[in-house]
Structures are given as C-alpha cells and as structure tokens.
Amino acid sequence: MRHYRADIFSETYRVVAAESQNLIIQGLRSGEVLTIVPETPLKAEQYPPGKLIELSDPSSGPKH
Numbered sequence: 001m002r003h004y005r006a007d008i009f010s011e012t013y014r015v016v017a018a019e020s021q022n023l024i025i026q027g028l029r030s031g032e033v034l035t036i037v038p039e040t041p042l043k044a045e046q047y048p049p050g051k052l053i054e055l056s057d058p059s060s061g062p063k064h
Helices: 006-010
Strands: 012-018 023-027 033-036 052-054
Antiparallel strands (some): 012 052, 023 033
C-alpha cells in the first residue's frame, strides 16, 4: 500500500518535463518539485512543459 500526503492533492502543478517513465512537476504555491513514476508510459505530447495540472488522490476512487 502506498501512502500519500493529502496536501499534494490540493495544489496546482506546472509540468517541468515529461518522459515516457517520469513526469516532473513543480507546485505553484509550494515550489516543491515532484517526480511522478506512472504505472503506464506517458506520452510527452500530453504533458508539454508549462502545462498546469492537478493530482487526484488514487485512494478516493474514480471521479463521477
């Protein structure tokens, strides 16, 4: 089981870099840099540098 800090899901992030195995993002408010390692490979075209994204809490299940 993975544990997450709840506050990371309340922040907006800017994409710094995207590769097939990593997504590097930086929090707009905190300035914290995170490296996300997805379960499936990413397409860099979906995450261009500068794109704003929000993270969703995987323990909360799918959004309807």
